[in-house]
Amino acid sequence: MIQIKDLHKSYHMGSNSLHVLKGINFDVKEGELVSIMGSSGSGKSTLLNILGMLDEADEGEYILDNVPIKNLNEKIAAKYRNEFLGFIFQSFNLINYKSALDNVSMPLYYKGVKRKERTERAMQYLEKVGLAEWSHHLPSELSGGQKQRVAIARALASDPKVLLADEPTGALDTRTSYEVMELIQGINDEGKTILVVTHEHDIAQMTKRIVNLKDGVIIDDSKVKQVRASQHV
Amino acid sequence: MFNRDRWDEILEALNANKFRTLLTAFGVFWGITILVLLLALTNGLRNGVTADFGDFATNSMFMWTQGTSKPYKGLPKGRYFNYKIDDVAAIKSEVSNLKYVSPRNQLGGFRGANNVVRGTKTGAFEIYGDYPEYIKQQPMDILQGRFLSYSDINEKRKICVIGTGVEKGLYDKGEEVLGTYIKINGVNFLVVGTFKMSNSQGDDEQDASTIYIPFTTFGQAFNRGESVGWMAITAVDGITITSIKQQIFDLMKSRHKVHPEDERAIGHFDLSEQFGRVNGLFSILSLVGYFVGALVLMSGIIGINNIMLIVVKERTKEIGVRRALGATPWMIKGQILQESLVLTILSGMLGVSFAALVIWIMNAILDNAGPVENFANPSVGMQVVFTALIILVVSGLLAGLIPANRATKMKPVDALRIE
Numbered sequence: 001m002i003q004i005k006d007l008h009k010s011y012h013m014g015s016n017s018l019h020v021l022k023g024i025n026f027d028v029k030e031g032e033l034v035s036i037m038g039s040s041g042s043g044k045s046t047l048l049n050i051l052g053m054l055d056e057a058d059e060g061e062y063i064l065d066n067v068p069i070k071n072l073n074e075k076i077a078a079k080y081r082n083e084f085l086g087f088i089f090q091s092f093n094l095i096n097y098k099s100a101l102d103n104v105s106m107p108l109y110y111k112g113v114k115r116k117e118r119t120e121r122a123m124q125y126l127e128k129v130g131l132a133e134w135s136h137h138l139p140s141e142l143s144g145g146q147k148q149r150v151a152i153a154r155a156l157a158s159d160p161k162v163l164l165a166d167e168p169t170g171a172l173d174t175r176t177s178y179e180v181m182e183l184i185q186g187i188n189d190e191g192k193t194i195l196v197v198t199h200e201h202d203i204a205q206m207t208k209r210i211v212n213l214k215d216g217v218i219i220d221d222s223k224v225k226q227v228r229a230s231q232h233v
Numbered sequence: 234m235f236n237r238d239r240w241d242e243i244l245e246a247l248n249a250n251k252f253r254t255l256l257t258a259f260g261v262f263w264g265i266t267i268l269v270l271l272l273a274l275t276n277g278l279r280n281g282v283t284a285d286f287g288d289f290a291t292n293s294m295f296m297w298t299q300g301t302s303k304p305y306k307g308l309p310k311g312r313y314f315n316y317k318i319d320d321v322a323a324i325k326s327e328v329s330n331l332k333y334v335s336p337r338n339q340l341g342g343f344r345g346a347n348n349v350v351r352g353t354k355t356g357a358f359e360i361y362g363d364y365p366e367y368i369k370q371q372p373m374d375i376l377q378g379r380f381l382s383y384s385d386i387n388e389k390r391k392i393c394v395i396g397t398g399v400e401k402g403l404y405d406k407g408e409e410v411l412g413t414y415i416k417i418n419g420v421n422f423l424v425v426g427t428f429k430m431s432n433s434q435g436d437d438e439q440d441a442s443t444i445y446i447p448f449t450t451f452g453q454a455f456n457r458g459e460s461v462g463w464m465a466i467t468a469v470d471g472i473t474i475t476s477i478k479q480q481i482f483d484l485m486k487s488r489h490k491v492h493p494e495d496e497r498a499i500g501h502f503d504l505s506e507q508f509g510r511v512n513g514l515f516s517i518l519s520l521v522g523y524f525v526g527a528l529v530l531m532s533g534i535i536g537i538n539n540i541m542l543i544v545v546k547e548r549t550k551e552i553g554v555r556r557a558l559g560a561t562p563w564m565i566k567g568q569i570l571q572e573s574l575v576l577t578i579l580s581g582m583l584g585v586s587f588a589a590l591v592i593w594i595m596n597a598i599l600d601n602a603g604p605v606e607n608f609a610n611p612s613v614g615m616q617v618v619f620t621a622l623i624i625l626v627v628s629g630l631l632a633g634l635i636p637a638n639r640a641t642k643m644k645p646v647d648a649l650r651i652e
Contacts, residue, residue: 054557054646074641075561082559093554093649097249109238110559158559 001162001193002028002051007060009046020046021057022216028162028195033188033226035196035204038213044197045166047213051195052085052164053077065161082110086155090167092147094139100126100150101135107158125153129183145176152183156192163187163194169203181206182229202227243572246544257540258580260533265584265621266591268526269613273592275522277611279515283508284609288430290333290370290467291508294474296481296501297463298489305492314489314498316461318452323488324464328480330472333370336461338362338451340418349403349444350416356402360417360444362451362462370467371430378411378426385447391454393422397429398441415444420454422446474505527624534577534628541573541636552640553648562641569640573633574626581625585618 009021020043028034038044049055050062053069062069064084072080086107087093094103105122113121126132129149131142139147148168155163165184169177181203188194188208196207204210205227212220247254301312321336340360341348347355365381373380380394393415395403400410414421422444430440452458466481468474482499485491491498545552552565595611 049646052557054649055644074556075563078556078559078561078564081557087557089554089649093550093557095551095554097245106555107558110555110561110564115238154558 001030001032001065002026002195003061003063004051005061007047007050007062008058009043009050009055010058020216021050024060024216024218026211026218026221028193030193031188031191032209033185033194033196033207034209034211035198035207036211036213037199037201037204039199041215042213043216044213048164048166048195048197051162052087053081078110082107082158084161086158086160086163088148088151088155088163088165088168090170092139092144092151092171094147094150094154096139099136099138100131100142103139103150104154104157107154111158122153122157125156126150128156129153143176144172145179148172148176148180149183152180152187156187161193163192165194165196167197167199169198169200177203178229178232185226185229239568239571242568243575246568246572247576253540254576257536258576258583260536261530261577261580261625262533262584262587264526264530264533265581265625266588267529268523269585269588269617269621270591271522271526272519272617273588273595273611273613275515275518276613277595277608278518279512280610280612281606281608282511282515286504286508286511288372289504292332292470292472292474292505293370293465293467294478294501294503294505295463295465296478296485296499299497299500301491301495302497303492303495305495306490308490314491316464316485316489317459318448318461319459320461320485320488321464324466324481324484327484328477330469330477331466332469333366333465333467335364335367335370335465336448336463337367337465338448338455338457338460338462340451340455348418349399351403351413354403356399356442358396358399358402358442358444360446360451362448362455362457363445364448367445367465370465373428373430376427376429378424380426380428381445381447386449389449389453390447391420391422391450392425392447393417394426394428394445395424396441396443397427399444400427402442417444417446418455468505473509475503475509478503530624530628533580534632537573537577537629538632538635541569541633542639544572545569545636545640548640549643549648549651553643553645553651556645557649565641566637569637570630570633573636574629577625577629577632578622581621581629585621588613 004024004026007021007024008019010017010019024047036044036047046055050057053072056072064080067080069080095106098106101119101122104125105118108118108121123132123135126135129152131146131149131153134142134146139150142150168184169180172180177200184194184196185206196203198204205224206229207224208226209223210220211218298314298316301308301310301314304310316336318336321334324334325331338361341358347357348360349356349358363381364386365383368380375394376397378394381392384390385392395410395415403415404410410424410427413424415424416422452460466474468477478501482501483493485499486493486495555565556562592611592613599605599609
């Protein structure tokens with residue numbers, strides 16, 4: 001699903017340049033649930049941003065679902081993001097003046113889906129994350145866990161190939177974190193490829209594979225025995 | 234472009250901060266109100282002043298004779314002369330681009346002695362000897378019967394067309410007017426028509442107390458012979474009478490043995506020049522109105538521009554999220570532009586409506602309180618409304634352009650990082 005070869009990325013701040021990614025190689029197959037770990041500054045967020053086409057690599061190859069991602073203009077990048085990717089953010093990033101339902105249907109709106117079908121599909125995903133009754137509430141009326149579940153529903157709405165989650169449990173307490181992970185595991189069980197950036201070991205243990213990043217290189221990449229979140233809830 | 238989803242998005246965004254939206258909208262609202270009101274007031278002044286010209290064909294001049302001021306060809310200075318009826322034919326044949334040349338004669342002045350008798354009733358009226366063209370220079374409504382005709386001129390018929398004031402003075406209410414006779418200076422004339430000035434302003438009494446009789450009849454009945462009192466000359470549309478009047482003067486001077494450089498001998502009043510001067514003044518006033526109004530409007534537009542910049546800044550993260558979800562830069566730009574357009578046009582049209590209401594109230598007050606000197610019927614035409622609309626659309630786009638570009642300039646990754 002994802003192939004990355006020799007990926008480099010550096011940031012330039014004035015005369016200083018900061019080499020963040022120093023040649024990353026890794027593949028993700030369809031249906032995998034991978035966590036990317038590392039201390040802050042290890043380059044894990046940068047990697048995720050490049051995978052999400054929110055940022056561009058300086059060097060290297062990135063192939064997503066057999067499509068080489070290179071020299072994109074913003075229009076095509078927007079289309080690919082819409083088709084291929086679903087984002088889950090640490091701070092949820094819901095649009096605060098839109099109801100849960102409208103938030104979920106936004107990717108469909110940008111995809112050009114008709115209003116009626118959009119609402120129906122968005123409602124299905126809200127049901128899937130167990131928030132059907134909350135569909136007309138504003139984000140400010142929801143708890144943190146509920147917000148993240150709305151965000152997950154939104155990420156799923158356009159039926160993307162890959163979900164990219166950047167510290168999805170970073171703003172949640174342990175109990176809620178496990179609930180969210182349970183949901184993510186459930187989605188993965190249905191066959192969706194998911195990448196989770198985290199620095200929490202217990203969260204990483206709930207994925208199937210851990211990629212460890214340090215100073216811009218992968219120091220460890222190993223399969224783990226998945227801990228089911230449902231055991232902790 | 235403007236489907237329901239877009240509308241929802243725009244209304245949601247504008248609703249998100251109602252008070253700010255309202256304040257911003259007020260800037261444009263006020264600007265366009267001032268613009269329209271200024272133009273309406275200018276128009277009111279123009280209407281008031283040009284009403285003094287009445288309906289008379291404005292591309293006209295009146296020409297009469299005065300004493301000569303220079304001796305010429307053995308004739309002394311201080312000599313008086315009269316135009317003759319064949320001068321009219323000469324002007325018509327030798328000067329081109331003239332529409333009407335009407336010789337005129339007059340009997341009786343404003344509030345002069347009684348000169349018209351019918352049975353036991355008498356009155357003092359102005360009697361004009363005229364040609365049928367005169368009605369085209371001085372439009373009037375024929376209420377009954379007809380105006381003068383060329384057969385009247387050729388056969389020197391003793392007929393007359395009387396104003397409503399004459400009718401009121403000489404007839405009882407409801408009495409049949411056509412076919413009766415009135416006695417002007419002792420000569421009987423058959424009444425063939427009555428008239429009212431189409432749009433008389435101020436001079437109602439004088440206008441209505443007027444009697445028109447054929448020019449030729451006038452000459453014969455009142456001993457004027459071939460003499461012409463004065464002429465009303467109108468040029469064709471597109472050529473001002475001012476540009477050809479000198480040809481007419483030169484012709485008259487040579488026909489009446491007047492020194493070519495004698496400026497005093499021929500008196501005239503150039504209506505076109507006066508009208509042009511007044512019109513020019515008001516064109517400048519309109520321009521000033523547009524200018525001042527546009528400047529006021531501009532500060533409103535800058536207000537919108539400013540607010541949109543703030544909105545974009547505030548929503549940087551939201552824009553980043555939208556782009557992560559698949560919004561193309563154009564979708565984002567389009568939304569910002571449309572927000573600014575909707576805000577501008579909506580508040581602008583409200584401003585136009587408000588100005589229209591104010592104008593309506595002004596007119597209502599003017600109607601009730603009676604005419605005010607040099608001010609009448611303040612109004613703006615539809616073209617001003619369209620101009621305002623175009624200004625609004627253009628300025629709404631301009632106001633949104635910079636913020637829209639700013640919104641998509643940042644990379645999505647940086648936009649998402651903003652807290």
